Amino acid sequence: MATSFFQRATNTYRYYLGQVTSAAPLAFMRMVFGMLMVFGAVRFVALGWVEEQYIKPIVHFGYTGFEWVGSVGYPGMYIVFALMIASAIGVMLGAWYRASSISFFLLFTYVELIDKTYYLNHYYFVSLVAFLFCLLPAHRVFSVDSLRKRWTLNATVPRWTVDVLKVQICMVYFFAGIAKLQPDWLFNALPLRIWLPAHDSLPLIGWLFALPATAWIFSWMGMVFDISMPFLLWNKRTKWYAYAAVIGFHTVTGLLFQIGVFPLVMIGMTLVFLIPQNFFRTEHRALAGSVKTIQTSAWITPLLTVFFVAQILIPFRFLLYNGDLYWNEEGYRFSWRVMLMEKSGAATFTVTDSMTGTSGIVDNREFLNSHQEKQMSFQPDMVVQYARWLKKHYQELGVKEPVVTADVWVTLNGRPSRLLVNPTTNLAAEEVGWHQYAWVLPNE
Amino acid sequence: MKRARIIRLCTVVLATCTMVMACNPSGTQPTDSYNRKAMLATVADSIVLPGYSALEQTAALLQASVIRFSISPSLSNLNDAKAAWKSTLKQWQHVTLFDFGPAESLYGFASAELGTFPPSPLKIESYIAANDSTLSNYDRDSRGILGMEYLLFHTSPDSIIQEFSAEPARKAYARAVAQRIYSECSRLLSAWIGAYAAQFASNNGTDAGSSTTLLFNALNVSYEALKNYKLALPMGRRAGQTTAQPTKVEAYYSASSVMSLKEHFATIELVWEKGFSGYLNAVTSGSRVATETRDQFVKVKSVLAQLNESENLATLIQQNDPRLESLFVEMQKLTRFLKSEASSVLGISITYSSGDGD
Numbered sequence: 001m002a003t004s005f006f007q008r009a010t011n012t013y014r015y016y017l018g019q020v021t022s023a024a025p026l027a028f029m030r031m032v033f034g035m036l037m038v039f040g041a042v043r044f045v046a047l048g049w050v051e052e053q054y055i056k057p058i059v060h061f062g063y064t065g066f067e068w069v070g071s072v073g074y075p076g077m078y079i080v081f082a083l084m085i086a087s088a089i090g091v092m093l094g095a096w097y098r099a100s101s102i103s104f105f106l107l108f109t110y111v112e113l114i115d116k117t118y119y120l121n122h123y124y125f126v127s128l129v130a131f132l133f134c135l136l137p138a139h140r141v142f143s144v145d146s147l148r149k150r151w152t153l154n155a156t157v158p159r160w161t162v163d164v165l166k167v168q169i170c171m172v173y174f175f176a177g178i179a180k181l182q183p184d185w186l187f188n189a190l191p192l193r194i195w196l197p198a199h200d201s202l203p204l205i206g207w208l209f210a211l212p213a214t215a216w217i218f219s220w221m222g223m224v225f226d227i228s229m230p231f232l233l234w235n236k237r238t239k240w241y242a243y244a245a246v247i248g249f250h251t252v253t254g255l256l257f258q259i260g261v262f263p264l265v266m267i268g269m270t271l272v273f274l275i276p277q278n279f280f281r282t283e284h285r286a287l288a289g290s291v292k293t294i295q296t297s298a299w300i301t302p303l304l305t306v307f308f309v310a311q312i313l314i315p316f317r318f319l320l321y322n323g324d325l326y327w328n329e330e331g332y333r334f335s336w337r338v339m340l341m342e343k344s345g346a347a348t349f350t351v352t353d354s355m356t357g358t359s360g361i362v363d364n365r366e367f368l369n370s371h372q373e374k375q376m377s378f379q380p381d382m383v384v385q386y387a388r389w390l391k392k393h394y395q396e397l398g399v400k401e402p403v404v405t406a407d408v409w410v411t412l413n414g415r416p417s418r419l420l421v422n423p424t425t426n427l428a429a430e431e432v433g434w435h436q437y438a439w440v441l442p443n444e
Numbered sequence: 445m446k447r448a449r450i451i452r453l454c455t456v457v458l459a460t461c462t463m464v465m466a467c468n469p470s471g472t473q474p475t476d477s478y479n480r481k482a483m484l485a486t487v488a489d490s491i492v493l494p495g496y497s498a499l500e501q502t503a504a505l506l507q508a509s510v511i512r513f514s515i516s517p518s519l520s521n522l523n524d525a526k527a528a529w530k531s532t533l534k535q536w537q538h539v540t541l542f543d544f545g546p547a548e549s550l551y552g553f554a555s556a557e558l559g560t561f562p563p564s565p566l567k568i569e570s571y572i573a574a575n576d577s578t579l580s581n582y583d584r585d586s587r588g589i590l591g592m593e594y595l596l597f598h599t600s601p602d603s604i605i606q607e608f609s610a611e612p613a614r615k616a617y618a619r620a621v622a623q624r625i626y627s628e629c630s631r632l633l634s635a636w637i638g639a640y641a642a643q644f645a646s647n648n649g650t651d652a653g654s655s656t657t658l659l660f661n662a663l664n665v666s667y668e669a670l671k672n673y674k675l676a677l678p679m680g681r682r683a684g685q686t687t688a689q690p691t692k693v694e695a696y697y698s699a700s701s702v703m704s705l706k707e708h709f710a711t712i713e714l715v716w717e718k719g720f721s722g723y724l725n726a727v728t729s730g731s732r733v734a735t736e737t738r739d740q741f742v743k744v745k746s747v748l749a750q751l752n753e754s755e756n757l758a759t760l761i762q763q764n765d766p767r768l769e770s771l772f773v774e775m776q777k778l779t780r781f782l783k784s785e786a787s788s789v790l791g792i793s794i795t796y797s798s799g800d801g802d
Contacts (some may be wrong), residue, residue, distance in 0.1 A: 049799060086659075120802040193728045198650040198791030201480065258651065260800030338802055344788035346780035351683035360683040363672045365665075371799050377784065390683070397684045409780035414729035414789045417734070417780050 017296050020156040022277040023140040027094065029165060029275070030138035032268045033129060034092025037104065040261045041085045041127075050077050052369060053118055059367050060115040061376070061385050064433050068112040083107055091133065094143020096316075098134070105130035116382065121338050122262040125172055128311070129269065132168060136161045138331065155291045164304060165272045170230035171308070172266075175315050175336035177226030184341070186223065187353045189215040190413040191342035199256050209256075225249055233433040246270050249364055321436055326412060327420070327443035329379055330436065345410040345420060346378035349390060355400040362390060378410045380421060380440045387427030404428040418443060450615035478726040484655050485645040485720045491711070492542055493641060496633040499535040503622075503629040506532045506592070510622040514615035517608040519601055526596050529589075530700060532625070536589055537633075537707035541666040541715060544658045545644065546635030552584075555669075557628055560584035561694045568617070575613040577620035587621045590695065595621065597697035650792050656723075657792050664717055664783055670708050671775045674701070678761050679768060701757035706748055713741050720786060724753045729789045737781040744778055747771045 043049065054071045062069060071077060084107040090100025109127045112119070137157050139145045146153040184190045193215040200210040208214050225245060232242035247267055254263035318331030323334060326341050352359035364373045368386070376382040387404040394402045403426045410416035418441070421427065425439040509525040540555050547554035567586040571577070579587055595618045596604065607614055634643075647655045670680065673694075680688035693701040721738065724730035747770050751760075760768055 053799060118799055120800060122802055136564070194789055195791045197478075197727055200478070201649050258800055259802050262800070262802060342788055342791070344784040346783040348776060348779065353686075356686070358680075358686055360681050360685050361672070362683040363668070365668070368663075394684050399684060404656060407776075409784065411785050411788045416732065417785055 003207060006171055017158065017301075019159040020293070021159045021162055023155055023157045024136045024142070025272065025275040025277065026136060026157050026162050026165075027140065027142045029162075029269070030094060030097075030133065030136075031092050031142070032271060033133060034088050034090075036261065036265050036268050036297070037088035037108075037126070038085055038092060039264070041081055041088060043261065045078070045081050045085075046131050054111070054114060054373070057115070057369055057372060059386065059389050061117050061372070061382050062117055063113055064381075066113045067112065071114050077111075079234050080107055080111065084111070091138075094139035094145050097139035097143060097149075101130070101134045101138075105134050114255055115372075116333070117270075117375045120260075120262070121172075121176075121336055122259075122265055124334055125168075126265065129165070129168060131165055131307075135300065136164070140294075154294060156294075158294055158296050160300075162272065165269070166234065167308060169266075169269055169272065170234070171311055172336055173226045173229040176338050177223055179315070179335065179337045179340060180197070180219070180223040180226060182340075184413055185219055185426075188413070189219045191217050191340070192222075194342050194414050195339075196256070201257065209339050218301065222249075229443060233270060239273050243270060243274055253339075259339075323436075323440070324443045327410075328437060328440045329381070341413055343378045343410065343412050345408055346375070346417075347373075347377040347383060347386075347406055347408040349387065349404060349406045351399060352402070352403040352405070353399045354403050367393070377408065378420065381432045381436050383408055383421055383429045384427050384432050384437075384439070387430070391428035402428065412443070478723055480648040480650075480723065482647060482725055483647050483719055484659070485641075487659065487715060488636070488641040488644050490718060491714060492539065492644075493633075493636055495539040495542075495610065495711075496534065496629065496636055499532065499539055500626075500629045500633045502528060502531040502535045503626040505620040507619075507626040510592075510596075510618050511719055514619055517605045519605065519685055522596070522601055522605060526698070529592055529596055530698065530703075533589055533593070533695060533698075533700060533704060534707050535706055538711050540708065541711055542659075543666065544662050545640050546632050552582075554628060554632060555666075556584045556588075558588045558625060559590070560588050561590040561673075562692050562696060563588070563591045565594060565598065568594055572611065572613045572617045575616070575776055577613070577616040579624055587624060592618070592621050592625060593695060593697050594785055650790070656790075659715070659719060660787060660790075660792060663712060663720075666708075667712050667782055668779070670705070670712070671772075671779070674705055674708070675768070675772055677776065679735070679772065680761075681772060688761050690761040692763070695756045699756040699758070700753075702751050702755055703753045705757070706751070706753070709744065709748060713745070716741070716782075720790070722791065724786060727789055727791070733781065733785045733789050737778075737795060740774070740778045740781055744771070744774045747774050770793060 002353075046419040051074075054077045055074045057071075060071060063387075072080060081341065084104060086106060087100045087104035090096055091104055108123075108130055112123050112127060137154070138161075140152060140154040140157055143152070180186070193212070196209040196215050196218065198209075200206045200208070229242060229246065232238040232245075250263035250266050253259065305357065315335035315337075318325045318335070321328065321330040323330075326343070331402065347364065349362040349364070350359050351362060364376075368376065376386050383406060387406065390404050391402045405423055406421060406427055407423050410420040411417045421439045422441055427439060430437075430439050506525070506528040509521065510529045513521040513525045536559060540559050543553050543555045551557075560586070564583070564585040567583050568591060571583075571586055585591070595614070598604075599607075608618070644655045647653075650656055676682050677685070678688065678690050678693040680686070690696075695701045695704050716737070721734050724734040724737075747767060750767050751757075751771075
C-alpha cells in the first residue's frame with residue numbers, strides 16, 4: 001500500500017514536471033519584474049538614498065554571519081547601483097538573461113546585506129524572486145536573447161516555472177496573514193488604532209480614519225485578506241475579484257504608509273495569476289519550429305524544496321526562543337511580519353572607562369543617521385552591535401577598557417516605556433547571534 | 445472570452461486610476477478629528493512670529509549699539525552694547541528650536557550661523573589681525589551671537605575699550621558680526637511673515653516633511669542639543685571626556701549660561717504645551733503620555749528653579765554642584781517622553797526622511 005502510494009505520488013510529480021505551458025506568461029512576468037526593479041533602483045538613487053544609507057554612515061549593522069559584508073563607499077556604491085540597474089534592464093529585455101538575472105540577484109542581495117537598519121520584508125521578497133528568476137527560462141520568447149541566439153526561442157516552458165512564482169507570492173500573503181493572528185492586532189486594533197487617525201487629513205477618505213471603528217475593520221479585513229489571497233488568487237473563478245482586492249488593498253496601504261515601491265511590486269507580481277496563456281499569441285507567431293521540450297535539471301527539485309521548506313520554517317523559528325517575540329525580536333525578520341507593531345525607543349549609551357571610572361553619555365546623532373538611530377533604539381541585536389562599535393571607537397580615542405551600558409526605553413503599541421535591556425550589563429561584551437539574548441529584560 | 449478578459453483587465457486598471465486620483469491630495473479641504481492646522485497656526489502665531497520679531501528688534505539694537513561703541517568706545521556705550529547683546533541672546537533662545545524651513549539654507553542652519561558655541565578666540569583674533577571682516581567662510585565659531593559675546597566680554601571693560609580704541613580692524617569685525625546677526629534675524633522674520641507661516645500651518649499632514657513632523661523633530665534635536673552640549677559636555681559627561689570642560693558652556697564670557705539654559709528649556713516646554721500636549725490628548729494612549737511628560741517637565745523645572753540666573757554655570761561645574769547632577773538626571777529622563785513615547789502614539793514615528801518602512 002505504502003509503496004504504491006509513494007509510486008503514485010512520484011508518478012504524479014514526474015507527470016507534473018513534464019507538463020508545459022506557454023512561454024509567454026513567464027516572459028511577461030520577467031518584463032514586469034525587470035521594469036519594477038529598474039524603477040525601484042532608479043528611484044532609490046534619485047532620492048539620494050545611496051548617499052544617505054550606504055555612503056555617509058560610519059556605522060553599519062550587519063546580519064549575523066554576514067558582518068563581513070560592507071559598503072564599498074563612494075563611488076563604489078554608485079557603480080553597484082549602476083550595474084544593478086543595467087542588470088534589471090537586462091532581465092526586463094531578456095538580454096544575456098542568465099548573466100543579468102544572476103548579477104541582479106547578487107547585487108541586490110549584497111546591498112540589502114550591508115545594513116539591517118533598512119531591512120524591509122519586500123526587499124527580502126525581491127531577493128527571493130530574483131533568485132527564482134535565475135533558475136527560470138523566462139527569456140525564451142520576447143527577449144533579446146531569442147533574437148540573438150535563435151536556439152533560445154521556444155514557445156513553451158515547463159509549467160512549474162510559472163507555478164513557483166505563484167507559490168512565492170502565496171507565501172508572502174499567507175504568512176503575513178497568520179502573523180496577524182495575535183491579540184493586539186485582532187482585539188485591540190493595535191497598531192492601526194494609532195496609525196490610522198494620523199491620516200485624517202487625506203482628502204475624501206480622511207474622515208474615515210478618524211472613526212474608531214475603522215481601525216477594527218481594517219485590522220480584521222487585513223487579516224482575512226492576507227490569509228485568503230493565496231486561495232482566491234489560485235482559484236480560476238475568484239482570481240479577478242481577488243486581483244481587484246489586491247489593487248485596492250495595496251493602493252490604500254500605499255497611500256497611508258510610507259512603504260515605497262512595495263504596493264507596486266505586489267500589484268505587478270500578482271499578475272502572474274491572471275496572465276492568460278495566449279496573452280501574446282505566441283502560438284501564432286513564427287514559432288512553428290520552436291517547440292522543444294526544455295529539460296528540467298535533476299537538481300531543481302531538491303533545490304526548490306529546500307528553498308520553500310526553509311521559507312515555511314523560518315517564520316516559526318521564534319518558537320525556539322522564550323519571551324515576547326515583539327519585544328525581543330528574536331526570529332522577527334524574514335517572516336513577513338509586515339506593519340504589525342508600533343515600536344519606538346530612546347536609547348542612551350554610557351561609556352565608562354573601567355580604569356579611571358569616568359563615564360559619559362553618547363550623542364547617537366554623532367555616529368548614526370536618524371533612520372539607524374530609530375531602528376537601533378528598539379532592536380536588541382542592534383543595541384549590542386552599536387555598543388560593540390562604541391567600545392571600539394572609544395578605545396581608539398584612548399578610553400581604556402570601555403564598559404558600554406545603555407538605558408533603552410521602549411514603547412510597544414502605545415504602552416508605557418519599559419527598559420529593553422539590562423541597564424547594568426556591559427553590552428559591548430555581549431554577542432549577537434542565534435542564542436537567547438540574556439541581556440534583554442522581559443516585557444512583563 | 446479573450447475580449448471579456450481584456451475588458452476586465454481594463455476595468456481593473458481604470459478602477460485603480462480612479463482610486464489613485466480620488467486619493468490624490470490636491471486642493472480639497474481636509475476633514476480633521478484633531479485640528480493640526482490650528483495647532484501649527486498657534487505655534488507659528490504665538491511663539492515663532494513674536495519670537496523672531498523680538499529677536500529682530502534686539503538684533504537691531506545690538507547692531508546700533510555696536511556701531512555706537514565702535515565710533516566712541518566709552519564705558520556707557522560698552523554697557524549699552526552688552527545689555528543689547530544679552531537681550532539678543534535671550535530672544536535667540538526663544539527661536540533656536542525652529543531650525544527648519546527658512547532656517548535651513550544652502551549654507552547650513554541658522555542655529556549654526558547664529559548660535560555656535562564656544563567661540564574660537566584664536567580664529568576671531570586671527571581674522572582681526574588679518575583685517576578680514578568679510579565673514580565669508582565656514583568658521584561659525586568666529587561669529588554669531590556667541591562670537592559677539594567674545595568681542596564684548598572676553599576681558600575687563602577697560603581692556604575692551606582699550607582694544608576697540610586701538611584697533612580699527614576689531615571695530616570693523618565687530619560691526620560685521622553685528623550686521624550679520626541682524627541680517628540673518630531679519631531674513632528669518634521676513635521669511636516667516638512672508639509666506640512660511642501660512643505654508644507651515646497648511647502643511648498639516650503627518651508624513652515625513654509635514655510641519656508636525658518637522659516641528660516634532662526640531663523640538664527633539666533642540667532638546668538633545670540643550671542637554672548634551674549646554675550641560676553634559678561642559679560637565680564632562682560626554683563619552684570619551686576625561687574631565688569637565690566648564691569653559692565650554694554657552695555664554696561663558698558673560699556668565700549668562702544659566703539664563704540661556706532656562707530660556708531655552710522654557711521654549712521647549714512652551715512648544716510642547718501649546719503644540720503637542722493638546723494633540724496627544726486627542727489620540728489613543730495619548731493622555732497618559734501627555735500627563736507623564738508634563739510631570740517630568742515639572743521635575744526638570746523644579747531643579748532649574750534652584751539655579752539662580754546670577755550664578756555662573758562654569759563655576760558651578762568646577763565646584764561639582766549637586767544641583768547640576770540632578771538637573772542632568774532629570775533632563776535625561778525627559779528624553780524618552782519627547783523622543784519615543786509621544787512620536788509613537790501620535791503615529792509620526794514610522795516616517796523616515798531617508799527610506800521606506802514596511
